[in-house]
Amino acid sequence: MPSIEFTYKTVSTGDTSLRIPAYVHYAPPSHDPLHNASLLARPIVLIFHGGGFATGSTSMIPKSQVEALMRLGFVVVLPEYRLCPQVSLEEGPMEDAKDCLRWARDTLPGFFASEGILVNKERVGAIGHSAGGALALSLVCSSGVSRVFTTRSATDKTIGRIQGNLPDPPSAILDFYGTKYFSDPCWLRPVPPFSSLTSIPPIPESFHTSPVALTAPPVFLLNTKEPNFSDPRTTYVISGLKSGTLLTDAIKDCNIEKIEPTRGLGAGFPPTYFMHGDQDEMCPLELSERAASELGGKGGRANLRSVGGVGHGFDVGIGPGEELFDGTVMDGLSWLEEHV
Numbered sequence: 001m002p003s004i005e006f007t008y009k010t011v012s013t014g015d016t017s018l019r020i021p022a023y024v025h026y027a028p029p030s031h032d033p034l035h036n037a038s039l040l041a042r043p044i045v046l047i048f049h050g051g052g053f054a055t056g057s058t059s060m061i062p063k064s065q066v067e068a069l070m071r072l073g074f075v076v077v078l079p080e081y082r083l084c085p086q087v088s089l090e091e092g093p094m095e096d097a098k099d100c101l102r103w104a105r106d107t108l109p110g111f112f113a114s115e116g117i118l119v120n121k122e123r124v125g126a127i128g129h130s131a132g133g134a135l136a137l138s139l140v141c142s143s144g145v146s147r148v149f150t151t152r153s154a155t156d157k158t159i160g161r162i163q164g165n166l167p168d169p170p171s172a173i174l175d176f177y178g179t180k181y182f183s184d185p186c187w188l189r190p191v192p193p194f195s196s197l198t199s200i201p202p203i204p205e206s207f208h209t210s211p212v213a214l215t216a217p218p219v220f221l222l223n224t225k226e227p228n229f230s231d232p233r234t235t236y237v238i239s240g241l242k243s244g245t246l247l248t249d250a251i252k253d254c255n256i257e258k259i260e261p262t263r264g265l266g267a268g269f270p271p272t273y274f275m276h277g278d279q280d281e282m283c284p285l286e287l288s289e290r291a292a293s294e295l296g297g298k299g300g301r302a303n304l305r306s307v308g309g310v311g312h313g314f315d316v317g318i319g320p321g322e323e324l325f326d327g328t329v330m331d332g333l334s335w336l337e338e339h340v
Contacts, residue, residue, distance in 0.1 A: 002025070004023070006107070020080055020081065021214075022103070023079075025066050025075075026117070029116065043171075043337070044104050044108060044124045045126070046078075047061050047128070047132070048132030049078075050130025053084045054085060054233065055234070057080060057215035058215075060316075064325060065333065068320075072333065074337070081096035082213075082214060085208060094135060094138050104121075105121040105124060123340040125172050125336045125337075128175055128178050129313075131179045137261035137272070140264045172272070175291075176315060177276045177277060177314075178288070179261075181290065182261075183257075187247045188245075190241070191241040203236050210232075213233070219237060262291050272302055273305070273332050274288040274289075274302065275332050277311050278307065279310055280310075280311050282312035289306070305331070
């Protein structure tokens, strides 16, 4: 399936500029499962990777999900974003996520029109894994005062009301074990099994003043599954997980309430599907249960799927033909297609 690298924004970093890429995947018209692809405008979906806002890259996003979304007719956008702690969570990952959503709506329809493919900028979904789940939810609100916008639904053409302070939030959100409720005490506790590590090297003094990164090597070595301590970012991330400081270090001195991803939950919040393993030690299931209950209790549309016997990142490394993918992950992806 074709994919194209775009630069969705450029930021100034002192004397240089940093180009931030997004990788766009799509099915060509001749392979589109909806047949008359040239006559049907495709929806867009943005997928944000995890990594505690401080590590990772789009290479972490399961290829099986990207391919499934293309089969469902989506144009799939995988954005990199600036990693903490060289930039704060608000000024880096969250700002980049919002800019990518705006770019996707403003740029992709015109580009694909020249390729003979129609793209519907009104039908945009967002998916996030772990920290990426927070970025997906944050597309509804910025750090300003929350208010309500009137907007047109892309699915039933009726007028709906979106609660938040951003005029064009996603039509629907799929949150895989996402980070949320930043003030919850769980984020200040050591995370098993990192809490038992005793041989973590010191973080180099130069790390915090090093250039802003967009990607990072895997935290764990593929051959041994041991931490990749040759990379200072791995040392930083694992130290933060061990001490319970990773999230607060990313937030820096920002008001937590202003950047809380769930603060816009209400009757007009986009329909949201929370999918979470019941054995998750990194990000407790209770956070998704709380979000689904709050959203539903305030009149919004919330789905919650507690996946039995699995932990954080349960959807990584699985694909079609496996029960966990076909019966669980695909349920969320199909739900998204129905709700954008």
